[in-house]
Amino acid sequence: MRFRHPDGTVVHLAYCTNVHQAEDLDGVLAQLARFGEPVRERLGVDRLGLGLWLARPVASELVADPAAVTKLKAELAARGLEVVTFNGxxxxxxxxxxxxHKVYRPDWAAPERTRYTLDLARLLAELLPDDxxxxxVSTLPLGWRTDWRGDGGQLDLLAKGLAEQDRPVRVAFEPExxxxxxxxxxxxxxxSEVDTDWLGVCLDTCHLAVGFEDPAAALGRLEDAGLDVVKLQASAALEAAEPKDPATRRALESFVEPRFLHQSNEGAPPGADDLDLALGGGLPGEAPWRVHFHVPLHADPAPPLTSTRPVLAATLAELFGGATARTDHVEVETYTWQVLPDAPADDAGLVAGIAAELDWTRHALTTLGLEEVSA
Structure with missing residues (x-):
């Protein structure tokens, strides 16, 4: 979906397809029919944005076969879908x-991370709408803290490669x-020393909330450093007001699961590296907890838990409520639907949930004065 800010900026809204499992081209094409087009139809719009996730094998397949890129582009167009952003x-x-922790490998010290990201940028340049x-392309925040030893010049190579493309694609590092x-x-x-013509920040509002950061101060800090918000990931974290309460602890335990990492903080970092560690004594429980578990934007989890939706709303207001738009790419990124305690039972439930999140975000943007633009 597209929106026009009062300053004339066209703001693109998409949902991230890393919620879907697909690590070959056939799987990516199938998800367009299985989820992308049904979400668009449920929203009643002629055009829906996708934040595509192309795993390394898919990217390699597309890079090696220009006809496959043409096929993907045609399939997107036929289903009323468009792509201006990738989740890399x-x-x-x-x-x-x-x-x-595997999600942080390879990190930005590894040449294969640079090659992958530049492949994504080249593919995206071919898929971008003409207008x-x-x-x-959003990417990881350099690496996991205990593994990080420096990039060895990979960020310079990244910026140089981006500068050589025919159409502009910027890479955004996502604090987490x-x-x-x-x-x-x-x-x-x-x-502070990267080429800010090509590199910037992806601001994820779940991560921002888990860090107990104030949106206005955070955005001011980035602007003072000359770093653009290349992309916003609209997301909400899990919040527990009274983590020592037995009912709250039982509710939190239902969110412990084996697939993803759920870093947890009690105030500003450092915190616990996963929710089970927090519940096992890694956090004292004297103040509210925020947990890196992306929960649906449009509905709170069951009481006594809540979400950090207010942080998302405040961030949207800072980005779009003023005289100028401070970014133009917004991606709803709730990749955790299948591991929620009340996960959707089938495709129809997932389609309905994704559409509801996009509709919530659409309403938030139009309330801030943006106008939805039809195809």
């Missing part, structure tokens, strides 16, 4: 039974709890 954070295996101003860059202050410090 997970490399592959994002729907393995256990992902956890799109630019593309974006527990990583080398987990806060906007660390983004400002560690990305």
């Amino acid at each position: 954070f997970p490399y592959q295996g994002f729907h393995d039974p256990v992902v956890k 799109a101003v630019r593309g974006s 709890p527990g990583c080398a860059i987990e806060t906007t202050a660390q983004a400002a410090a560690l990305l």
Whole structure:
């Protein structure tokens, strides 16, 4: 979906397809029919944005076969779907039974991370709508904090490769709890010397909330460092107001699961690297907890738990409520639907949930004065 800010900026809204399991081209094409088009139809729009996730094997397949890129582009158009952004954070295996720390490998010290990201940028340049101003690729915040030893010049190679493309695609590093860059202050410090023509920040509002960061202060910090918000990931974290309460602990225990890492904080970092560790004594429980578990935007979890939707709403207001739009790519990224305690029972339930999240975001944007633009 597209929206026009009062300053004339066209703002693209998409949902991220890393919620779907597909690590070959046939799987990606199938998900367009199985989920993308039904979500678009449920929203009643002529055009729906997707934030595509192309695992390394899919990207390799497409790079090697220009006809396959043409096929993907035609399939997107036929189903009323468009792409201006990729999620390049997970490399592959994002729907393995256990992902956890594997999602941070290879990190930005590895040449294969650079090659993968540049392949994504080249593919996105071919898929961009003719009237799109630019593309974006979000990526991991350098690496997991205990593994990170420096990039060895890979970020310079990345910027150089992006500059050589015919159409502009920018790469956005996504601060995340527990990583080398987990806060906007660390983004400002560690990305201070990158080529900001091509590199910037992907602001994920779940991660922002888990870090207990104030949206206005965080955005001001990035602007002072000369770092653009290349992309916003609209997301909400799990919140527990009284983590020592027995009912709250039982509710939190229902969110412990083996696939993804659920970093948990009680105030500003550092915190616990996973929810089970927090519940096992890793956090004292004297103040509210926020948990890196992406929960649906449009509905709170069952009481006594809540979500950090107010942080998302405040961030949207900071980005779009002023005289100028401070980014133009928004991606709803709730990749955890299948591991929620009340996970959708079938495809129809997932389609309905994704559509409801996009509808919530659409309403939030139009309330801030943006106008929805039809195809």
